[in-house]
Amino acid sequence: MNLAKALIVARREYRVNFRSPGFLFMAFAFPLIILGIMFFITQFIIERETSTDDFQKVGYVDNADIVQPGVETPEGYFALDVPEVEAVPYIEQQLKDGVADAIFVIDANYTLTGQVDVYSQKNVTEALKEDIDRFLSDHLVAQADDLQVPAERLVEPMDVVFRTLDTDERQSEAALIGRFLLPTIFVFVFFIATSTTSQFMMGGVVEEKENRLMEILASSVRPLELLVGKLLGLSSLAFTQIAFWVLTGAVIALTTEQGRDFFSGAEFQTGDILLMIVLFVLDFVLTSAVMLGIGAAVTAEAESRQAAGFIGLIAVLPIAANALFFTNPNGPIPVILSFFPMTSPVAIIMRIGLTSVPTWQIAVSVVILIVSTVGVLWLAAVVFRLGMLMYGKVLTPKLLWQALRENQSTPVIEVLPE
Amino acid sequence: MTTNSSNLSIADHAIFVQAITKRFGNFTAVDHVNFEVNRGEIFSLLGPNGAGKTTIIRMILDILRPDDGQIQVLGGALTDATKDRIGYLPEERGLYKNVKVLEMLIYLGQLKGMSTHDVRGRALDLLERFGLSDNTKSKISQLSKGMQQKVQIIATILHKPELLIIDEPFSGLDPVNTQLIQDLLYEMKAEGVTIVMSTHQMHQVEEMADRLLMINKGQRVLYGPVKEVRQTYAQNAVIVEGEGNWTTVPGVKEVLAGRNGHEAKLMLASGFTPDDVMQILASRKDYTVRRFELAVPSLNEIFIQVVGGNGSRAEARFNDVRAAD
Numbered sequence: 001m002n003l004a005k006a007l008i009v010a011r012r013e014y015r016v017n018f019r020s021p022g023f024l025f026m027a028f029a030f031p032l033i034i035l036g037i038m039f040f041i042t043q044f045i046i047e048r049e050t051s052t053d054d055f056q057k058v059g060y061v062d063n064a065d066i067v068q069p070g071v072e073t074p075e076g077y078f079a080l081d082v083p084e085v086e087a088v089p090y091i092e093q094q095l096k097d098g099v100a101d102a103i104f105v106i107d108a109n110y111t112l113t114g115q116v117d118v119y120s121q122k123n124v125t126e127a128l129k130e131d132i133d134r135f136l137s138d139h140l141v142a143q144a145d146d147l148q149v150p151a152e153r154l155v156e157p158m159d160v161v162f163r164t165l166d167t168d169e170r171q172s173e174a175a176l177i178g179r180f181l182l183p184t185i186f187v188f189v190f191f192i193a194t195s196t197t198s199q200f201m202m203g204g205v206v207e208e209k210e211n212r213l214m215e216i217l218a219s220s221v222r223p224l225e226l227l228v229g230k231l232l233g234l235s236s237l238a239f240t241q242i243a244f245w246v247l248t249g250a251v252i253a254l255t256t257e258q259g260r261d262f263f264s265g266a267e268f269q270t271g272d273i274l275l276m277i278v279l280f281v282l283d284f285v286l287t288s289a290v291m292l293g294i295g296a297a298v299t300a301e302a303e304s305r306q307a308a309g310f311i312g313l314i315a316v317l318p319i320a321a322n323a324l325f326f327t328n329p330n331g332p333i334p335v336i337l338s339f340f341p342m343t344s345p346v347a348i349i350m351r352i353g354l355t356s357v358p359t360w361q362i363a364v365s366v367v368i369l370i371v372s373t374v375g376v377l378w379l380a381a382v383v384f385r386l387g388m389l390m391y392g393k394v395l396t397p398k399l400l401w402q403a404l405r406e407n408q409s410t411p412v413i414e415v416l417p418e
Numbered sequence: 419m420t421t422n423s424s425n426l427s428i429a430d431h432a433i434f435v436q437a438i439t440k441r442f443g444n445f446t447a448v449d450h451v452n453f454e455v456n457r458g459e460i461f462s463l464l465g466p467n468g469a470g471k472t473t474i475i476r477m478i479l480d481i482l483r484p485d486d487g488q489i490q491v492l493g494g495a496l497t498d499a500t501k502d503r504i505g506y507l508p509e510e511r512g513l514y515k516n517v518k519v520l521e522m523l524i525y526l527g528q529l530k531g532m533s534t535h536d537v538r539g540r541a542l543d544l545l546e547r548f549g550l551s552d553n554t555k556s557k558i559s560q561l562s563k564g565m566q567q568k569v570q571i572i573a574t575i576l577h578k579p580e581l582l583i584i585d586e587p588f589s590g591l592d593p594v595n596t597q598l599i600q601d602l603l604y605e606m607k608a609e610g611v612t613i614v615m616s617t618h619q620m621h622q623v624e625e626m627a628d629r630l631l632m633i634n635k636g637q638r639v640l641y642g643p644v645k646e647v648r649q650t651y652a653q654n655a656v657i658v659e660g661e662g663n664w665t666t667v668p669g670v671k672e673v674l675a676g677r678n679g680h681e682a683k684l685m686l687a688s689g690f691t692p693d694d695v696m697q698i699l700a701s702r703k704d705y706t707v708r709r710f711e712l713a714v715p716s717l718n719e720i721f722i723q724v725v726g727g728n729g730s731r732a733e734a735r736f737n738d739v740r741a742a743d
Binding site for chain 2: 008208210212213216217221222
């Protein structure tokens with residue numbers, strides 16, 4: 001194989017597709033649009049949930065007798081006397097009359113049950129709930145001595161310790177979020193990158209066939225050089241896209257307080273990240289080779305889209321079966337999907353996020369993936385060579401099998417391209 | 419090593435093809451075809467649709483592999499380096515639609531081993547020569563069909579090939595562009611480029627080609643210099659234009675009406691040659707002769723005769739005549 005020619009093809013594929021509106025949109029505009037939408041949604045939620053502007057007057061009914069006279073009460077909070085009979089209609093009437101924007105009723109058994117009923121005609125925000133929570137805590141803390149409970153236990157009743165089942169290793173909450181979030185990000189990035197690039201993979205080959213350019217190219221480069229050049233060029237394009245997303249994501253994450261907290265707290269395992277990269281590259285090459293083979297076998301773009309849709313369906317099987325992964329990540333279906341080449345990277349990464357995957361399973365999965373990637377690359381090269389000059393005729397699996405069995409360089413075609 | 423049909427060595431031939439066969443399943447597309455293309459000549463590949471012309475060209479270019487036989491191109495087996503010395507314009511040809519003219523030419527030139535600098539300079543020169551210097555930055559889809567055909571020709575000769583293989587070079591061209599391409603081919607021939615053209619346009623072959631190969635149903639039916647092929651099929655007859663009673667000329671056994679109404683075709687009796695008849699006419703005062711020529715059939719007539727009849731017999735007849743010569 002002449003690598004220099006493959007690199008010329010790779011450069012051309014990269015440059016032409018980089019400038020195409022489809023790529024520019026998917027690589028740059030699409031994530032910006034998503035970020036923009038997320039920003040506005042977040043802003044809207046934050047604005048709504050962090051505001052107590054709609055609750056200037058808050059009445060409380062203390063049936064548990066926990067409100068202490070010496071404790072400072074927030075502005076606008078006032079005690080409300082409610083008749084024992086027909087209490088709820090009375091509260092509703094108070095709200096209708098504008099006496100209060102919200103009324104909360106501390107249940108008589110509050111110290112045992114923690115029950116507090118909040119009534120309002122408006123949507124009760126997180127901020128109001130937090131204010132009520134703080135109000136109750138303050139009053140409980142004031143009684144701590146009598147209750148013989150440490151004050152900090154009242155303020156923070158739970159101290160959760162997360163441990164992994166296999167190693168009993170103590171993990172921070174942020175690290176656990178990171179372990180789960182990273183596979184999710186992997187799956188998202190993989191699907192977007194694969195779907196964008198595979199369109200170019202197939203579209204390019206189909207265009208060259210439809211425009212009758214293949215024969216001109218075939219007189220200068222070997223099919224394998226063309227295949228490798230396209231794979232290299234379009235893979236580089238996909239990695240450019242991913243690098244842009246990851247960098248943008250990292251910059252945004254590191255410039256926000258929550259992002260910094262997440263990164264400083266999350267204990268990413270170097271091995272996991274390396275495994276993700278290896279699986280990503282292998283699966284990307286595998287999927288791309290399948291797409292290139294399909295592009296060479298079909299005759300029109302519409303047919304190639306149908307085939308791509310089918311391949312996409314196989315790849316999303318682990319996502320579709322996510323319930324099985326969550327309930328039993330080491331169950332038969334998740335394990336089988338971990339060994340099947342088209343689904344194994346997503347399946348393995350999803351399981352890593354949920355459980356401790358046996359090392360032998362990861363090793364078998366990687367070996368199967370490597371062997372099938374090499375095999376599919378070889379088959380794609382054969383399909384490419386056989387299919388690229390079959391104008392107006394689909395290279396069916398039957399024709400392909402016949403050609404392979406007879407070890408022919410050309411398929412049996414009834415109508416010669418003459 | 420020398421070839422069977424001549425004293426030239428394989429290295430002297432631009433293309434040497436020996437007994438190639440190509441089968442697609444049970445169908446034999448090319449059946450034991452032999453031929454050579456000499457360096458610096460215009461060689462024409464003729465045959466009806468589906469005869470196997472494109473399959474032969476694809477085998478020469480290593481796009482398809484022959485099942486049997488041997489092919490040598492420019493002195494040896496086809497390598498990557500040899501491919502860079504060949505220009506190929508297939509019959510079914512196209513271009514990237516949404517790519518700028520110059521950018522596409524640079525890409526195709528690079529694939530032929532040229533540096534970006536060299537291919538840019540050469541492309542700009544050729545675009546100017548073909549009247550497309552204003553279109554270097556136009557997308558292919560913005561060009562007319564004629565302009566696109568010119569760009570395809572430029573892409574084929576960009577890397578100054580030693581061997582040019584063109585399938586139906588004049589297909590779809592208007593008379594002006596046909597002349598342009600014809601002049602270009604003559605110019606390249608004068609520079610020593612070997613040209614193989616596959617075409618249906620017989621008058622172009624008669625006018626341009628030095629030698630031809632005609633194939634039918636995958637088999638060679640005619641092969642040799644164009645003039646010899648035509649003379650082989652010449653009848654013992656002459657075409658005359660002028661005044662006089664042609665039936666009374668000694669040695670003329672039959673007079674047929676000519677093609678344009680002014681000429682006459684004189685069929686000669688055995689034992690009489692065209693030279694004898696010309697001498698008789700020159701010595702007689704009652705005949706005025708404005709034109710006198712041998713009745714040689716056009717390639718078109720030969721093509722129809724050969725393809726419509728028995729191809730193998732036609733080749734046998736041609737070879738017998740050549741052997742007798």
